[in-house]
Amino acid sequence: MSLYRENVTWQSQNGTWSIGFYAFEPDGDEDAEDFDHEWGVRYDENTFWFLSAGHPDPDAALDAYLKEEPNPGGGLILRWEPENQREIARLDAIAAAHPARLAAEAAAEEARWAAIFASWNQ
Template sequence: MSLHRENVSWQNEQGAWSIGFYSFTGHWEPNDDPSDYDQDWDVDYDHDTFWWLSTGHPDADAAYAAFVKEESNPGDSWILRWTPEHYDEIARLEAIAAAHPARLTAAAAAQEAEWAAIFAQWERRAA
């Protein structure tokens, strides 16, 4: 199964690869009709935070494989190889990654639990 989620893989100056999936907020409410919601596309992304991150891979394929062994196939990944021209964007991504552990705390866990409860409610109503 696949589930579209915006993500980026990047190579740092030392040659290691990382992959980050941007945080997102869904356009759904618990009382909405589940048939009106497309979980692939009815979301807004925060391109300044990651909800999932993996670092220190030898290549972009290994970074991608780290995600798909735990989650659904997200579709395409934006791949950013190290070049001096990409320095600013890679520095921005490295800063987001450095802040990630602090952000992946109770707030992220609570949001994941909220989504799971909404989907469970929809599944019960659909049955």
Template sequence: MSHHRENITWQSETGTWSIGFFDYVFTTNPSDEDHDPEWDVEYVDAFNWVSTGHHTADDALDAYLKQHANPGGTTLVRWSPENTESIAQYETLAADYAASPRTAFSWL
């Protein structure tokens, strides 16, 4: 079973991989008859699930799949000098998630 959720898998300069799933808000009322919880969402610039320190990108995704439905894929960002700004942004979102009192951070 799959359930689409926007996410990003990135590689740190040390070579480890992390995965973050973007938080979202529903764009329709969940009690509406036509509400689709998979697609009636708008993603925000924050994570609602993160796991870090994996040996491979597949290991990072597998950490998510142990608790959730298949998200239908991921976007991979390998470490390179050209990607340092994006990776720094993902690291900041992951740190914000770790500090959030409403969520539990997933460390391996």
């Protein structure tokens, strides 16, 4: 069974392959009876919610994702070729920002829980 999520696999200039799945959020009322969790989403193509880099080939990049999530149902593959270099540079920049974004999200979540626990002790 697949669960489609927009993704891209790309080859960087150094020859390694990365895979990124774009961040997404519900596009509609998740509690509605007819809400479709697979297709009722909006994607942010400037942020990854999953990233794995440094793979020897596209299959290895996909395997890294499949260890964590179900079959993504397809995606775009970009080889390091002149016509793809601009998009690959953009993807590499998003990938470079990924660890900092995750750290900021984790810190915000920790602060949120600290405030909740502090309110319980008052």
